[in-house]
Amino acid sequence: MKPAAFEYHMPRTVEEAVAILARVAPLDGRVLAGGQTLVPAMALRLARPSHLVDINRVAGFDRLDVRDGMLEIGPCVRHAALDRSAAPGPLGRLLGLVQPHIAHHPIRTRGTFCGSLANADAASEWCLTAVALDARIEARSGRGTRSIPADAFLLGYMTTSLEPDELLVRARLPLLPDDARVGFYEYARRAGDFAQVMALVTYAVRGGVVAAPRIALGGLESRPRRMAGAEAAIVGRVPDALAFRSAADAAADALGPTEDPDYARTLATTAVLRALAAAA
Amino acid sequence: MTSVAVGDETAMRRIGVTVNGTLQAGEVSVRLTLADFLRQDLKLTGTHLGCEHGVCGACTILLDGRAVRACLLLAVQVDGHSVTTVEGLAPSATVLHPLQEAFCAHHGLQCGFCTPGMLTTLVEFLKDCPDPSAEEVRVAISGNICRCTGYDSIVEATLSAAANMRDGS
Ligand SMILES: Cc1cc2nc3c(=O)[nH]c(=O)nc-3n(C[C@H](O)[C@H](O)[C@H](O)COP(=O)(O)OP(=O)(O)OC[C@H]3O[C@@H](n4cnc5c(N)ncnc54)[C@H](O)[C@@H]3O)c2cc1C
Ligand code: FES
Numbered sequence: 001m002k003p004a005a006f007e008y009h010m011p012r013t014v015e016e017a018v019a020i021l022a023r024v025a026p027l028d029g030r031v032l033a034g035g036q037t038l039v040p041a042m043a044l045r046l047a048r049p050s051h052l053v054d055i056n057r058v059a060g061f062d063r064l065d066v067r068d069g070m071l072e073i074g075p076c077v078r079h080a081a082l083d084r085s086a087a088p089g090p091l092g093r094l095l096g097l098v099q100p101h102i103a104h105h106p107i108r109t110r111g112t113f114c115g116s117l118a119n120a121d122a123a124s125e126w127c128l129t130a131v132a133l134d135a136r137i138e139a140r141s142g143r144g145t146r147s148i149p150a151d152a153f154l155l156g157y158m159t160t161s162l163e164p165d166e167l168l169v170r171a172r173l174p175l176l177p178d179d180a181r182v183g184f185y186e187y188a189r190r191a192g193d194f195a196q197v198m199a200l201v202t203y204a205v206r207g208g209v210v211a212a213p214r215i216a217l218g219g220l221e222s223r224p225r226r227m228a229g230a231e232a233a234i235v236g237r238v239p240d241a242l243a244f245r246s247a248a249d250a251a252a253d254a255l256g257p258t259e260d261p262d263y264a265r266t267l268a269t270t271a272v273l274r275a276l277a278a279a280a
Numbered sequence: 281m282t283s284v285a286v287g288d289e290t291a292m293r294r295i296g297v298t299v300n301g302t303l304q305a306g307e308v309s310v311r312l313t314l315a316d317f318l319r320q321d322l323k324l325t326g327t328h329l330g331c332e333h334g335v336c337g338a339c340t341i342l343l344d345g346r347a348v349r350a351c352l353l354l355a356v357q358v359d360g361h362s363v364t365t366v367e368g369l370a371p372s373a374t375v376l377h378p379l380q381e382a383f384c385a386h387h388g389l390q391c392g393f394c395t396p397g398m399l400t401t402l403v404e405f406l407k408d409c410p411d412p413s414a415e416e417v418r419v420a421i422s423g424n425i426c427r428c429t430g431y432d433s434i435v436e437a438t439l440s441a442a443a444n445m446r447d448g449s
């Protein structure tokens with residue numbers, strides 16, 4: 001037996017799941033989604049939850065819908081489902097670029113988008129995607145449902161604004177306009193490893209100049225975030241190598257303290273440059 | 281913190297799971313992993329355990345036809361589902377699966393520790409991608425660690441099996 005003893009709960013409805021979580025959260029009860037982070041942590045006994053609330057059989061939790069210009073992702077939607085076909089237009093293209101960088105296929109068949117957000121790893125591809133696109137995250141508890149902007153949800157290294165008794169019931173990603181260009185670049189030491197650095201960019205070219213840029217960087221700081229300076233450096237400019245270079249430098253300038261600042265700077269500029277080039 | 285009473289009714293569950301085509305019913309501890317259920321309760325020791333935290337790929341099995349890590353699932357979670365292990369790949373006791381044939385012919389294994397996970401991963405992969413490039417095969421097995429072969433012979437075996445399967449032989 002690898003994990004320490006726990007009580008196991010298998011709710012069938014969201015109401016039941018929320019009620020059980022309310023009862024067991026004060027006893028270090030945890031939600032079990034894909035289990036691709038929690039179960040290894042339990043095997044190593046880094047986590048010893050007293051209760052597991054397995055949400056895999058909750059009706060409707062595997063729903064993936066496009067509604068009101070948003071891609072709505074239920075808490076049991078697996079990484080593998082979020083490929084190019086998951087959303088129309090540039091958002092689908094972007095998901096198709098990002099998803100293969102998460103772990104390996106047999107982990108992507110179980111791990112979930114919402115579980116990645118709840119876990120808030122600094123090098124999570126989906127956390128980067130969520131902040132880059134201003135995702136909305138819905139949390140439900142006995143007190144009701146609240147919608148949290150991604151940037152306010154991800155607080156820092158493996159820390160979110162989710163209360164222990166709150167169930168993440170949906171994430172919503174806005175669709176991108178048809179003229180949006182998308183680019184993603186990641187550097188990891190081995191295939192499937194967490195990223196050392198990753199950059200996600202999207203922008204449009206309107207009237208020959210860059211419009212509506214979003215440039216987000218992850219892996220180097222305690223959480224992924226949009227780089228406002230980099231976006232300001234490129235907006236309204238002709239999308240050429242010079243403009244890309246100033247955006248990359250601005251992103252690196254804005255980095256907080258890191259272990260090896262020179263290396264972090266090289267990683268940041270390289271990732272932003274390559275993501276911008278990929279989108280061009 | 282309250283302690284959990286081991287042995288109280290919430291610690292054990294009855295499950296029924298179809299393994300390699302046969303319905304297996306049993307009572308399991310909720311903290312038993314699927315990998316240990318297969319190996320210890322069902323004596324299907326073909327599913328190997330290396331790291332037990334998702335990294336090595338040795339325990340990969342097919343859950344409803346899709347490759348998953350058996351070390352990262354609890355046995356209770358597969359109640360009502362269908363599991364295929366390496367023991368279930370060959371069509372009969374005397375005929376191997378084309379991938380198994382090709383692994384023999386192309387030295388796709390030495391010690392064989394990684395082989396069950398390689399085979400299950402590749403069975404699903406070749407269904408989705410019947411005519412892969414060598415590079416695509418390398419990506420498909422990037423989550424399966426082999427310490428013996430250096431991978432080249434596994435890639436060769438897979439490409440040969442894919443060709444044979446396309447020919448229907
Ligand atoms: C070998 C390996 C390599 C990996 N590589 C990467 C990688 O490169 N990039 C990457 O991003 N990830 C990687 N992962 C992690 C993987 O993506 C996980 O699937 C993900 O981090 C967590 O999702 P999950 O559904 O598996 O969550 P679980 O493991 O089930 O849960 C993780 C945490 O989130 C909480 N939680 C989950 N869902 C909810 C919810 N709906 N509401 C409230 N709380 C919830 C749980 O209680 C737990 O604390 C890797 C995993 C492995 C084993
Ligand atoms: S034993 Fe499951 S991945 Fe290593």
Ligand code: FES
Nearest residue numbers: 390392426427428
């Ligand atoms: S054959 Fe020995 S580990 Fe692969």
